[in-house]
Amino acid sequence: MGTEGVFEWLGRMIGTAIRFVVDLLSGLLGGISQAIDDFLNGLARAIGMDVSIFSLILLIIGLLLLYSGIRAFLRKSIIGGLVLTFFGLVVMSWLIT
Secondary structure, X not given: OHHHHHHHXXXXXXXHHHHHHXXXXXXXXXXXXXXHHHHHHHHHHHHOOOOOHHHHHHHHHHHHHXXXXXXXXXXXXXXXXXXXXXXXXXXXXXXXX
C-alpha cells in the first residue's frame, strides 16, 4: 500500500507540472495571438481595408511592388520604376476603400 501512495503522488506531481506548463504556454500564445489580431485590425482600420487573408496578401504584394518601383528609380531605370510603381498603386487602390 505504501508504494501505491508514492506512485500516485509522483503521478499527481508530474501531471500538475505538465498542466502548469500547458497553461503557461496557452496564456503566452493567446496573448501573442491577441496582440497580432489587434495590430492587424488597427492597420486595416487605418488604411480603410477589410481584415482578411486575401487583403493582407494584396497589401504585401502592393507594398513590395512600390518598394521595387522605388528601387528601380534609384537604379535610374525610369521605365521600370514607372511600371512597378503604377502596378503597386493599382494594387493598393484596390484595397483602400
